[in-house]
Amino acid sequence: MDSFKKVASIVTPLDKVNVDTDQIVPKQFLKLVQKSGFGKFLFFNWRYDENENKKPDFVLNDSKYENSKILVAGDNFGCGSSREHAVWALLDYGFSVIIAPSFADIFFSNCFKNGVLPIMLDQIIVEKLQHETGVIEVDLENQIIKTSSEEISFKIDSYKKKILLEGLDDIAQTFQYEEKILEFEKESKIPSVL
Amino acid sequence: MGKTLFEKIWESHIIVEKQNRPSLIYIDRHLVHEVTSPQAFDGLRMNNRKVRRPDLTIATMDHNVPTTDRSLPILDQTSSIQIQTLEKNCKDFGIKLFDINSPNQGIVHVIGPQLGITLPGTTIVCGDSHTSTHGAFGALALGIGTSDVEHVLASQTMWLEKPTPFEIRVEGKRKNPHAVTAKDIVLSIIKNIGTGGGTGTVIEYRGEGITDLSMEQRMTICNMSIEAGARAGLIAPDEKTFDYLRGREYTPKNYETLVDSWRDHLKTDNDAKFEKQFTLHIDDIAPQVSWGTNPGMTCDVTESIPSPDKFSKGDSNQKKGAEKALDYMALEPGTAIEDIKIDRVFIGSCTNARLEDLIEASKVIKGQKISSNVNAMVVPGSQMVKKQAEEMGLDKIFINANFEWREAGCSMCLGMNPDILSPGERCASTSNRNFEGRQGTGGRTHLVSPVMAAAAAIKGHFVDVRKMDLS
Numbered sequence: 117m118d119s120f121k122k123v124a125s126i127v128t129p130l131d132k133v134n135v136d137t138d139q140i141v142p143k144q145f146l147k148l149v150q151k152s153g154f155g156k157f158l159f160f161n162w163r164y165d166e167n168e169n170k171k172p173d174f175v176l177n178d179s180k181y182e183n184s185k186i187l188v189a190g191d192n193f194g195c196g197s198s199r200e201h202a203v204w205a206l207l208d209y210g211f212s213v214i215i216a217p218s219f220a221d222i223f224f225s226n227c228f229k230n231g232v233l234p235i236m237l238d239q240i241i242v243e244k245l246q247h248e249t250g251v252i253e254v255d256l257e258n259q260i261i262k263t264s265s266e267e268i269s270f271k272i273d274s275y276k277k278k279i280l281l282e283g284l285d286d287i288a289q290t291f292q293y294e295e296k297i298l299e300f301e302k303e304s305k306i307p308s309v310l
Numbered sequence: 311m312g313k314t315l316f317e318k319i320w321e322s323h324i325i326v327e328k329q330n331r332p333s334l335i336y337i338d339r340h341l342v343h344e345v346t347s348p349q350a351f352d353g354l355r356m357n358n359r360k361v362r363r364p365d366l367t368i369a370t371m372d373h374n375v376p377t378t379d380r381s382l383p384i385l386d387q388t389s390s391i392q393i394q395t396l397e398k399n400c401k402d403f404g405i406k407l408f409d410i411n412s413p414n415q416g417i418v419h420v421i422g423p424q425l426g427i428t429l430p431g432t433t434i435v436c437g438d439s440h441t442s443t444h445g446a447f448g449a450l451a452l453g454i455g456t457s458d459v460e461h462v463l464a465s466q467t468m469w470l471e472k473p474t475p476f477e478i479r480v481e482g483k484r485k486n487p488h489a490v491t492a493k494d495i496v497l498s499i500i501k502n503i504g505t506g507g508g509t510g511t512v513i514e515y516r517g518e519g520i521t522d523l524s525m526e527q528r529m530t531i532c533n534m535s536i537e538a539g540a541r542a543g544l545i546a547p548d549e550k551t552f553d554y555l556r557g558r559e560y561t562p563k564n565y566e567t568l569v570d571s572w573r574d575h576l577k578t579d580n581d582a583k584f585e586k587q588f589t590l591h592i593d594d595i596a597p598q599v600s601w602g603t604n605p606g607m608t609c610d611v612t613e614s615i616p617s618p619d620k621f622s623k624g625d626s627n628q629k630k631g632a633e634k635a636l637d638y639m640a641l642e643p644g645t646a647i648e649d650i651k652i653d654r655v656f657i658g659s660c661t662n663a664r665l666e667d668l669i670e671a672s673k674v675i676k677g678q679k680i681s682s683n684v685n686a687m688v689v690p691g692s693q694m695v696k697k698q699a700e701e702m703g704l705d706k707i708f709i710n711a712n713f714e715w716r717e718a719g720c721s722m723c724l725g726m727n728p729d730i731l732s733p734g735e736r737c738a739s740t741s742n743r744n745f746e747g748r749q750g751t752g753g754r755t756h757l758v759s760p761v762m763a764a765a766a767a768i769k770g771h772f773v774d775v776r777k778m779d780l781s
């Protein structure tokens with residue numbers, strides 16, 4: 117996983133609440149067997165009509181937002197199915213920061229496992245950011261978002277911050293506890309399946 | 311102070327515990343399917359890792375398998391690649407697989423209990439949100455993402471923030487338990503506490519309304535815990551639980567010894583404390599029908615579509631959400647639920663496609679034909695359910711009524727295989743999610759119980775199944 121320090125870009129406003137993972141990546145695209153390549157399916161049903169032509173009124177189709185790395189969305193972002201493809205699609209498309217008033221639990225933790233920073237902010241601040249037209253800077257180290265007019269601080273769990281900053285691999289971390297795992301297995305009374 | 315059932319299972323599985331940090335917990339059972347696993351196996355290969363405990367891991371294919379004739383080749387290229395990928399991964403890593411031709415193939419949450427793989431007091435994970443189903447056996451069963459699938463494959467453990475225990479009591483007795491089902495109980499709960507009501511918690515369902523239920527009905531309840539936002543749902547095991555698992559194909563040899571150790575231990579102590587509490591009285595609840603685009607947007611079959619203004623008291627988002635939902639569902643406030651016409655009926659999914667569900671639905675349609683405007687299908691939850699149903703002659707009842715009788719899989723619960731709604735089609739579905747496009751782009755889903763779905767198939771619109779003779 118790449119380490120995460122600072123991201124500067126214009127924001128893509130997505131003024132919708134309860135955006136579920138089915139909408140982030142419709143399930144007809146879950147059949148790939150790799151992690152990359154999901155970006156082209158991001159918000160597919162909103163981006164394209166039945167004939168796969170771009171819908172002009174959807175924000176991602178506005179060339180202004182082409183290189184945006186920051187998505188600002190409504191309440192309860194990422195609800196629904198636990199598919200991690202939703203995070204892969206956002207990341208593959210180019211978003212590495214998602215700002216919303218709240219996130220669904222599993223989506224939120226999936227973000228950290230893939231180097232995406234989800235930031236929870238008050239509804240009012242989120243609405244303001246949705247109207248921000250200039251470049252903003254998200255500084256994870258100092259937990260600050262800089263806009264043209266102000267600095268907004270955000271909260272993040274210190275352990276999760278460390279994971280992103282250092283780009284840590286979860287599994288390698290766990291292997292440090294190999295002895296304890298072995299010990300547990302020796303004591304366990306639950307028989308194997310086979 | 312006493313402990314809740316959840317806390318007992320949690321504590322007996324901790325390997326590393328840290329203050330205000332996720333804990334490392336041991337996983338007793340890992341269920342794998344074709345959609346959320348390929349990237350996990352890929353990760354293992356990239357890092358030269360193996361599967362730590364293939365003997366605690368079981369795989370099947372369910373999400374995108376065709377439900378039509380299994381002897382024909384799979385037409386969808388990508389589906390067939392995923393299925394082949396799972397076959398290869400299981401072979402390479404030594405994992406037992408129930409493939410498309412196995413008599414044990416089926417929806418992963420249907421086959422776990424049916425084969426005796428799901429056990430009380432265990433921790434169970436699967437890369438699918440409805441893993442909560444297994445909680446009906448008093449297991450801590452969690453849906454996980456693909457990164458965690460990889461982590462569990464490699465280490466048989468997982469980092470998890472400790473959820474808080476949430477008690478939901480279901481009190482009273484239903485007057486007509488054939489018409490008002492477990493599905494109606496759980497939809498009523500979600501309607502009341504909301505789709506975020508259980509966030510960060512593990513729900514323990516308790517009370518007479520729960521202990522009265524059969525194991526299959528309890529699975530329906532726990533299955534939908536996730537739709538209330540909970541991490542998992544649990545029901546303390548009792549003699550019904552132990553009986554259900556006795557003598558199944560993979561039930562452990564020392565089962566009776568295990569049962570003895572579970573019997574006294576696996577329950578919430580009298581003086582245990584829950585962080586949250588909710589009680590539902592079920593004496594008078596009605597069959598439920600969802601009208602919107604999340605499972606909380608549900609009402610009694612006797613009611614009408616609510617006006618979005620009803621939600622304005624909460625916050626503006628709620629009202630916006632209701633307006634958007636009605637727009638998508640093409641419904642007007644004030645329309646009686648019983649006046650809503652349907653095009654399709656889907657009896658299937660890990661929520662409601664077990665043998666009992668099919669038996670109950672068959673009673674509604676026996677000797678009748680479905681409405682000429684309706685296309686209906688039954689997709690049994692597993693090949694074993696299908697076989698048992700056929701032995702009882704249920705397939706004939708459904709086929710004579712003009713239902714399609716399919717092979718086992720997730721099918722139109724999520725529409726990854728060719729079973730999907732066309733844009734604008736309206737479906738009475740026994741599945742668990744009515745999100746926009748869930749059953750096919752532009753498709754409109756109403757969540758109901760199997761008997762309500764069967765009744766709607768016959769009438770061509772929703773009806774209060776309590777008015778029908780179900781003897």
Ligand code: SF4
Pocket residue numbers: 372373417418419438439440659660661719720723724741742
């Ligand atoms: S039936 Fe539906 S909810 Fe159940 S495992 Fe399959 S896709 Fe998931």
